[in-house]
Amino acid sequence: MASSSVTKGKAAEIPYELPWVEKYRPMLLDDIVGNGETIERLKVIARDGNCPHIIISGMPGIGKTTSIHCLAHQLLGDAYKEGVLELNASDERGIDVVRNKIKVFAQKKVTLPSGRHKFIILDEADSMTAGAQQALRRTMEIYSNTTRFALACNMSNKIIEPIQSRCAILRYAKLKDSEILQRLLEICKAENVQYNEEGLTALIFTAEGDMRQAINNLQSTHSGLGFVNGENVFKVCDQPHPVVIRAMLRSCHKGDINQAMEKLNELWDQGYSAVDIVVTLFRVVKTFDELPEYTKLQFIKEIGWTHMRILEGVGTLVQLGGLLARLCKLNMKPDLFELR
Ligand SMILES: Nc1ncnc2c1ncn2[C@@H]1O[C@H](COP(=O)(O)OP(=O)(O)O)[C@@H](O)[C@H]1O
Ligand SMILES: [Mg+2]
8 A cells, every 4th residue: 555655656756865754755645654544534535525624733753744735635636736825834924924925825716626625734833823823713714615724733732722623633643663664664675775673673663653753764874874773773863772771671670780880881981861861761661571560660660750850950870870779679678678
């Protein structure tokens, strides 16, 4: 399904190397991976017309902007150029723009296929001021027989209530590991990337459900270091290697503080910050099956407290050492600590 956009994408026509995120940006709703049900709804709208005002919200890099463009293309076809006004965060979007540019576009006469509306795309709409959003609400109503709005944002609560209530809100979830893997494999094939399984796992781990980041890191690793394996990916992504973090946790579980500190020093000497380390610790411990569930929960609690202290400003090696000491202590016999 999704492979169609990769194989018959724009690749062949473009003489210079585009960033892969752009080169493999899906052109059709069918090619977007993940969020199946929501995309299905958009497909029905694309087929039948009668698009409501919509808000798409969700984390970065999961296909919000792409979906809106695909939808607009599929709705308007050749009339896309005339019928769509796109304003994103890099455009001026204060009250004046809403009053002038958007209104003028909404009033403009454009010939469209029957049953279709002009389309105003406001990408990253959560960065619009509340004032500008207020100015928008009336425009949305007055011109709704000819013009529909599509807003994309990271957090829908940054959009004022009156606009939310005029829109259908579609929430996109983070992409699943398998969905990212599917896309990465397609791109590896199309670009002839040399990779191993561990490399792809590393890309998925570091991307945390963000497809844009996964694809960017794939390209950086491929063009910078050649072979896509775990080690190279972590070099490019500049994150502590989960293998080291896992070894550290294992030592803590055994109560071996010296070994744990050794691993910590190793990461510290490589220049990772306390936040990098504690965040990776959390992400690794969540899926670290060697720990009994009860211990895992206790570890997460301690890591959480430390994360908070680090964010409050004390991101020192001592802080992290303290964490490791507490983790070691969790699994030691209480009578070791009794005062005699
Ligand atoms: N669901 C997806 N399916 C396929 N590619 C995706 C998906 N989400 C993101 N991408 C890739 O990431 C890039 C950025 O996606 P975009 O839609 O701009 O993300 P955002 O949600 O931040 O608006 C796209 O060009 C595409 O290559
Ligand atoms: Mg976007």
